[in-house]
Amino acid sequence: MTLATKKIRTALLLQFLLCGLFTFGQNATTPSSIHQSVQSYTDEIFDSLVKIRRDFHEHPEVSGKEKRTSEEIAEYLLALGLEVKTNIGGYGVVGILNTGRAGKRIAxxxxxxxxxxxxPDVVDFSSKNEGVRHICGHDVHTTIGMGIANVLANQKEKLDGTIYFIFQPAEELNKGAKAMIAxxxxxxxxxxxxxxxxxSPYPVGTIATKSANVFTHITVVEIAYKASNNQEALVDFTKELMTSAQTYGPNAEFWDNNNIFSPELGVTNPNTIYKDYTALMDKLYFDVKKSKDTLKIRVLLNASTKERLDTFLPMIKNKIETSKYSKELLSVKFNFQKGLPVMETPMNNKELTNETMKSISSIYGKQSVIPLYGVAPLQFSDDYAYFQKSVPGxxxxxxxxxxxxxxxxxxHTPNFEVDEESIRTGxxxxxxxxIERLNN
Ligand SMILES: [Zn+2]
Ligand SMILES: [Zn+2]
Structure with missing residues (x-):
């Protein structure tokens, strides 16, 4: 997960943790035999997975330098009998588990x-590489990927189709996914x-997701005017226009991070205040550039949905064109700038989201899956988004x-720590x- 800017206060997390969502397992239906085998085999290998995770945690490698990590992954997958490809887009590794029978191909x-x-880390197996830390949990992600490969290799005779395991480097730089594809x-x-x-900060034993975007859409809106004697007035007019174009509720409520996970207002509530909004990060970025010929004003835009994003520019353009400044307007556009926190959000396929949430909750209990109804105005993203551009997921x-x-x-917070039971869950x-996808 790439965090561009904003620091998140610990208070929001404590608030969240008190919301009592953790009731995993209470409503579990009887798992079919294959899912029982999955769970007993995961229990068997669990201690070894924790060991692997702690080894990665002690030997973290920054984006683009994941040599040791990728070697460990490749060795593990080879030992499982997978076909392994290395050095894809840097230190990317791909493991291919082919059942030898025709069927679906799942990555x-x-x-x-x-x-x-x-x-300083909070765990006693802290980093031995000075100045480097697994503070985003990718050591856990890597371990879970290896664990799933192990479990499915163990179940291979009962499966059809092919499973691909993509171990991607350089996520924190928003580069690894693109590099592997290229x-x-x-x-x-x-x-x-x-x-x-x-x-994520959700309680261990749970997973959470929603269809469409899982993070807010962030982009830069750039409005260009012809240079004139009106510059100060134009800046004021544009600021006013952009500010009034925002659609979120009361300022204080929306920007209070404590509300993001609150049961009443937060993203787990069907009527969350984070469901449908357009908001400007003006405190973060409001840039005015004057040159001999033009005046350019740039604002960072946060949109909760693709529809909000798509309708924003025409709406702003129309408002300027019907104002007294219409003759000065040159253009209104999204202008992605290097060095700015502008990244694509993963976009979940609606049908697959519904089907997978349903299958996991039917096997592991209704409380294991938390449906989300909105996205927080936090500057998070994940370059996994680039894989989803070609493949639904x-x-x-x-x-x-x-x-x-x-x-x-x-x-990305100083006290970041993971309950290792989440490895078992994952x-x-x-x-x-x-398995359910392959059998469908
Ligand atoms: Zn991160
Ligand atoms: Zn991350």
Whole structure:
């Protein structure tokens, strides 16, 4: 997960953890025998997975330098009997589990890189690489990917089709997915569907997702005017126009991070205040550039839905064209700028989102799956989005927090920590989910 800017206050997480969603397992239906086998095999390998995760945690490697990590992954997959391709788009690794029988082709993606960080770790298996830390949980993602490969290799005789495991480098730089694709990933493998996850502050034992975008759409709106003597008035007019074009509710409520996960207002409530909005990050970015010929004003835009994003420019353009400044207007456009936190959000396929949420909750209990109804105005993204441009799929949040143990799995925060039980959850739920997809 790439976090462009904003620091998130710990308070929001504590609030969230108190909302009592963690009732995993209470309504579980009787699993079919194959899902029982999945769970007992995951239990068997669980301790070894925790060991692997801690080894990655002690040896984190920053984006683009994941040499050791990728070697460990490749060795593990080879030992499982998978066909393994290495050095794809940098240190990317692909494992191919071919059942030898025709069928669906399902891809699972895990990101593998760590981050530069001097913040002291909270665990006693902290980094041995000074200034580098797995503070986004990709060590857990990598381990879960390896665990799923192990479980499905173990079930191979009962499965049809092919499963691809994509271990992606350089996610934190928003580069690895594009690099793997540019290096011919989709010539090597042709998945029908793709899935992946990110650790999140939801309670351990749960997963959460929604169809369409899982993060807010962020982009830069650039309005260009002809240079004139009216510059100050034009800036004021544009600021006023942009500010009034926002659609969210009361300012304080919307921007209070404590509300993002609150049961009443937050993203897990069907009537969340984060369901449908256009908001400007004017505190973060409002840039005025004057030159001899033009005046350019740029604002960072947050849109909750693709529809909001698509209708914003025509609406602004129309308002300027019907104002007294119409003659000065040159253009209104989205202008992606290097160095700005502008990234694509994963876009979940509606049908696959519904089907996978349904299959996981029918096997592991209704409370294991948290449907989301909105997106928070936080500057998070994941370059997994680029895989989903070619292949329909779903991106899940995997709960990693545990209130009782004082663990808050909020990526990129100093006290970031993961309940390792989430490895068991991830391997179980998503092994079962892939089996269900292959059998469908
Ligand atoms: Zn991250
Ligand atoms: Zn991440």
């Amino acid at each position: 699972w993606r895990a990101d593998i890189d760590a981050m530069p960080s001097d913040v 290096d011919g990933l989709f010539n090597l493998i042709q998945p029908d569907e793709i899935y992946g996850l990110h650790i 779903v991106y899940f949040f995997l709960g990693g927090s545990n209130n009782e143990k004082g663990i808050i799995a909020m990526p 391997v179980n739920y998503f092994s079962s989910m892939i």
